[in-house]
Amino acid sequence: MARDADGYPVTASPAGVRRSAAATRDLAVLDERISGCRACPRLVRWREEVAMVKRASFRGEDYWGRPVPGLGPADARIAVVGLAPAAHGGNRTGRVFTGDRSGDWIFAALWRAGLANQPTSTHLGDGLELTDVRVCASVRCAPPANAPTPGERDTCSPWLARELELLPRLRVVVVLGGFGWTALWPVLGAAGYAVPRPRPAFGHGVEVPLAGPRRPLTLLGSYHVSQQNTFTGKLTEPMLDAVLARANELAAGGGTTSSSGRGPAGRE
Numbered sequence: 457m458a459r460d461a462d463g464y465p466v467t468a469s470p471a472g473v474r475r476s477a478a479a480t481r482d483l484a485v486l487d488e489r490i491s492g493c494r495a496c497p498r499l500v501r502w503r504e505e506v507a508m509v510k511r512a513s514f515r516g517e518d519y520w521g522r523p524v525p526g527l528g529p530a531d532a533r534i535a536v537v538g539l540a541p542a543a544h545g546g547n548r549t550g551r552v553f554t555g556d557r558s559g560d561w562i563f564a565a566l567w568r569a570g571l572a573n574q575p576t577s578t579h580l581g582d583g584l585e586l587t588d589v590r591v592c593a594s595v596r597c598a599p600p601a602n603a604p605t606p607g608e609r610d611t612c613s614p615w616l617a618r619e620l621e622l623l624p625r626l627r628v629v630v631v632l633g634g635f636g637w638t639a640l641w642p643v644l645g646a647a648g649y650a651v652p653r654p655r656p657a658f659g660h661g662v663e664v665p666l667a668g669p670r671r672p673l674t675l676l677g678s679y680h681v682s683q684q685n686t687f688t689g690k691l692t693e694p695m696l697d698a699v700l701a702r703a704n705e706l707a708a709g710g711g712t713t714s715s716s717g718r719g720p721a722g723r724e
């Protein structure tokens with residue numbers, strides 16, 4: 457596999473993403489392969505332009521300007537799946553949800569839930585460690601206006617599918633927002649999970665148990681931690697804490713749901 461100037465293996469097409477993801481055997485290699493991906497021309501242009509122009513307040517920083525891999529240990533029982541990195545957040549720091557207001561929310565909540573060792577995530581090397589949770593995104597490159605196209609979502613989905621497969625103890629996926637909810641169904645179907653038809657609608661607190669190839673998995677919906685939701689009070693800290701408390705409960709093997717699921721407490 458060809459490597460770029462920084463040594464990352466280059467994946468240049470949707471077929472390449474499918475092949476490379478399927479052939480990856482551990483998370484560290486997956487992270488490296490994601491970091492070298494260039495399969496979506498529009499997103500590659502955007503992430504690199506943002507990294508070059510920069511926001512004035514970060515002018516002195518070197519932006520990552522690449523796809524952003526997931527964060528968290530391979531023995532995680534919980535995955536948190538967001539939408540995509542922010543232009544001046546993950547695309548700047550190189551770590552998922554790190555360096556923006558959405559990250560302030562999710563990492564503080566993970567800390568309150570006992571899944572992170574500190575409530576803040578500001579930059580690589582800040583001491584953050586996650587326990588029992590892997591945080592990642594449906595699309596790994598920062599998109600213009602925070603809006604990936606359906607084609608970009610589908611091109612990127614093999615990375616997410618492989619990441620979830622490489623978490624052997626996974627029991628719960630917390631999905632932040634309707635975009636990730638929609639993106640996840642084909643990923644789970646391809647991984648051998650029994651996906652209900654019609655697909656359950658997204659909502660905050662919606663809970664969907666799935667029979668799977670290795671063990672059951674529960675999908676938990678949560679409003680996204682975007683400023684649009686947190687500034688308006690659509691998503692509050694107690695609402696997010698309740699979802700993560702439920703994720704912890706399910707990960708520990710407690711409180712399984714019936715096949716009809718629970719919720720919703722609201723809809724996006």
Ligand code: SF4
Nearest residue numbers: 493495496523597612
């Ligand atoms: S969005 Fe995903 S598939 Fe597209 S270039 Fe970025 S990492 Fe590759």
